[in-house]
Amino acid sequence: MVYCIGHSIISPLGEGSHANLEAVQAGRSGLKLYTHRFADVEPFCASLFDTPQDFVPLCIKSVEGAITNYQLQITNSKDTVFILSTTKGDDLDLITPAKAIVQHFGNPNAPIVVSNACTSGVCAQITAMRLLEAGLYRHAIVVGCDIQSRFIVSGFQSFKALSPEPCKPFSPDRQGLNLGEAAATIVYTTHPFIPSSVHPYWTLEAGSIHNDATHLSAPSRTGEGAYQCLMDVMEGISADQIALVGVHGTATMYNDAMETIALERAGLQDVPKSVLKPFFGHTMGAAGVVETILCAMQAEQSQIIKMLSGFGGVNAAIRLRCE
Amino acid sequence: MEQLIEQLKAQIIVALNFEDMTPADIDTDAPLFGEGLGLDSIDALELIMLMDREYGIKLADPKAGKAIFQSVRTMAEYIQANRTK
Amino acid sequence: MRVIREIEITPTSVVRNGQPIAVEATGEKMLVELYRRFAGDYPKFFKMDTLSRLGFIAAEILLKEPTANGQKPTAIILANRSASIKNDTDYMATISNGKYYPSPALFVYTLPNIITGEIAIRYQIQGETSFYILDKPEDLEQILLSTFNLQPSTSALAGWCECSDANTFYAKIQIIWNN
Numbered sequence: 043m044v045y046c047i048g049h050s051i052i053s054p055l056g057e058g059s060h061a062n063l064e065a066v067q068a069g070r071s072g073l074k075l076y077t078h079r080f081a082d083v084e085p086f087c088a089s090l091f092d093t094p095q096d097f098v099p100l101c102i103k104s105v106e107g108a109i110t111n112y113q114l115q116i117t118n119s120k121d122t123v124f125i126l127s128t129t130k131g132d133d134l135d136l137i138t139p140a141k142a143i144v145q146h147f148g149n150p151n152a153p154i155v156v157s158n159a160c161t162s163g164v165c166a167q168i169t170a171m172r173l174l175e176a177g178l179y180r181h182a183i184v185v186g187c188d189i190q191s192r193f194i195v196s197g198f199q200s201f202k203a204l205s206p207e208p209c210k211p212f213s214p215d216r217q218g219l220n221l222g223e224a225a226a227t228i229v230y231t232t233h234p235f236i237p238s239s240v241h242p243y244w245t246l247e248a249g250s251i252h253n254d255a256t257h258l259s260a261p262s263r264t265g266e267g268a269y270q271c272l273m274d275v276m277e278g279i280s281a282d283q284i285a286l287v288g289v290h291g292t293a294t295m296y297n298d299a300m301e302t303i304a305l306e307r308a309g310l311q312d313v314p315k316s317v318l319k320p321f322f323g324h325t326m327g328a329a330g331v332v333e334t335i336l337c338a339m340q341a342e343q344s345q346i347i348k349m350l351s352g353f354g355g356v357n358a359a360i361r362l363r364c365e
Numbered sequence: 366m367e368q369l370i371e372q373l374k375a376q377i378i379v380a381l382n383f384e385d386m387t388p389a390d391i392d393t394d395a396p397l398f399g400e401g402l403g404l405d406s407i408d409a410l411e412l413i414m415l416m417d418r419e420y421g422i423k424l425a426d427p428k429a430g431k432a433i434f435q436s437v438r439t440m441a442e443y444i445q446a447n448r449t450k
Numbered sequence: 451m452r453v454i455r456e457i458e459i460t461p462t463s464v465v466r467n468g469q470p471i472a473v474e475a476t477g478e479k480m481l482v483e484l485y486r487r488f489a490g491d492y493p494k495f496f497k498m499d500t501l502s503r504l505g506f507i508a509a510e511i512l513l514k515e516p517t518a519n520g521q522k523p524t525a526i527i528l529a530n531r532s533a534s535i536k537n538d539t540d541y542m543a544t545i546s547n548g549k550y551y552p553s554p555a556l557f558v559y560t561l562p563n564i565i566t567g568e569i570a571i572r573y574q575i576q577g578e579t580s581f582y583i584l585d586k587p588e589d590l591e592q593i594l595l596s597t598f599n600l601q602p603s604t605s606a607l608a609g610w611c612e613c614s615d616a617n618t619f620y621a622k623i624q625i626i627w628n629n
Contacts, residue, residue: 050604060470086501110566122476130560134533135535136533137533137585138582139581140583152585152586154582154584154593155583156564156582157533157561157562157563157582157583158579165580169593171597171600173593174594175596175600176595176596178595191561193541193545194547196552197541197552197554198557199552200410200553200554201407201410202413202427202553202558215597219501228505244600250578251572251578251579251580251604252576253515253526253566253567253575254576255571255573255574255575255576256567257405257505258407258558258564258567258571259406259407260406265578266577270576322617344454352563353558354561354563354564354566354579355571356563356567356579356580381497382496382555385493407554407555410553410554410555411554
């Protein structure tokens with residue numbers, strides 16, 4: 043059994059998971075229009091830190107926020123592994139910042155970086171679950187982080203994928219996505235002792251990754267990969283046991299349509315959805331971690347599913363039991 | 366116009382990585398999408414960028430591209446009418 | 451875990467299951483030569499960046515003939531150290547030096563997992579596709595072990611696929627069965 047024993051979120055909406063949850067519940071969004079943040083780039087709507095952040099210190103701060111409640115053996119401990127979820131890392135370098143984070147905490151294990159496009163944050167948690175279930179480590183610190191840049195924004199603009207206004211997932215007049223930045227950490231353990239300070243506690247029970255195998259930059263029209271992921275994580279579970287589905291909801295024409303089809307095919311169309319991109323934008327490598335945490339915080343004594351799809355036709359989903 | 370069409374064919378081959386093709390292989394009036402060259406949505410975006418870079422034409426609405434990119438000829442006609450370079 | 455097929459590609463050599471395959475060209479040109487010899491029917495190859503071409507060719511040579519039990523691998527799990535740095539550099543060139551013409555065709559390849567998507571499309575593999583960034587190839591083994599341990603993947607096209615420029619690359623990719 044793989045349990046969460048700590049988590050944290052740092053975003054333009056605040057520091058700490060609770061601060062971010064309160065912001066969402068109060069209807070505050072981090073989305074703003076930026077006209078001069080990056081040279082040559084057309085005006086874009088995004089959720090960015092007021093002061094540009096450095097990748098490694100931001101990740102370190104996020105990890106520190108997640109481990110305060112539990113005395114986790116990290117320094118010199120072979121039992122703990124770091125898993126970093128990011129798409130563009132620190133100025134296009136992914137392995138160097140991962141090593142810097144690990145070195146900062148004095149951890150002797152090689153870090154693992156998951157770079158599976160937008161699904162990275164969920165895939166990183168699945169990787170953690172597998173490593174822990176296989177007995178290779180006892181604890182996994184999953185950090186998701188991406189910082190926006192001229193590189194990324196210009197690229198998405200070349201796809202004409204960005205909405206000039208705050209995004210409207212699943213709305214008939216949706217115009218595309220907004221980008222965002224954040225750092226979030228979720229800590230998993232197989233150590234059987236759950237301290238009483240950890241409550242509510244979440245169990246990561248299932249995870250699945252499937253490729254649509256149809257097109258690199260557009261999802262399958264039948265939501266095939268996403269549907270397969272949902273069916274896998276729902277095995278042995280019925281829809282009425284799921285309190286909330288954390289959808290991807292990027293507000294692009296095709297992603298939202300595909301996700302809707304996949305959810306209907308999986309019988310989850312009536313389950314309430316957690317749609318977070320209007321608050322945080324698309325935080326890329328951080329999305330899977332940020333959105334899992336916030337989704338789980340809203341479900342007591344029930345179960346949640348977090349699903350994502352990404353570039354390269356990849357889809358991923360996890361199911362957590364929240365008690 | 367014929368010169369523009371030939372130039373455009375050569376530019377399309379480079380921009381869309383049709384390494385095994387020459388301009389003579391491209392039918393001026395054949396559909397670019399679906400049948401014909403079988404281009405996809407990323408190719409459409411790349412053609413939009415080509416028009417900006419080579420001819421100074423900015424296409425704000427990608428949906429307008431459908432009519433413009435019917436064939437090499439319709440694309441050349443549009444460029445002829447709207448080029449700023 | 452059982453390795454049933456293996457390929458190792460450098461800019462000057464190709465070795466399949468321990469047997470060298472004769473090639474005339476080197477570097478990126480060698481990859482094109484291999485494409486024409488082993489595939490030749492997939493024009494999308496020419497849209498791919500060097501990293502994706504490398505992975506595509508490796509997969510093509512490994513999967514061309516059916517395996518002994520006729521089954522395709524159920525997962526594609528690749529890793530490297532440099533992510534998509536070569537493509538990132540190519541994309542950057544379209545928005546640098548006073549120019550601003552961001553190329554969507556190049557931006558597509560600025561995520562290393564794209565190569566797993568290309569292989570999945572070519573071979574219609576709808577199982578897991580994953581890409582990891584690791585310090586060294588040996589770090590992939592624990593990931594494969596733990597992936598097979600939890601299932602449902604029971605076999606994988608897996609390995610190292612690294613590229614830092616058009617003529618500097620290395621791939622060692624295997625078909626691995628979990629029994």
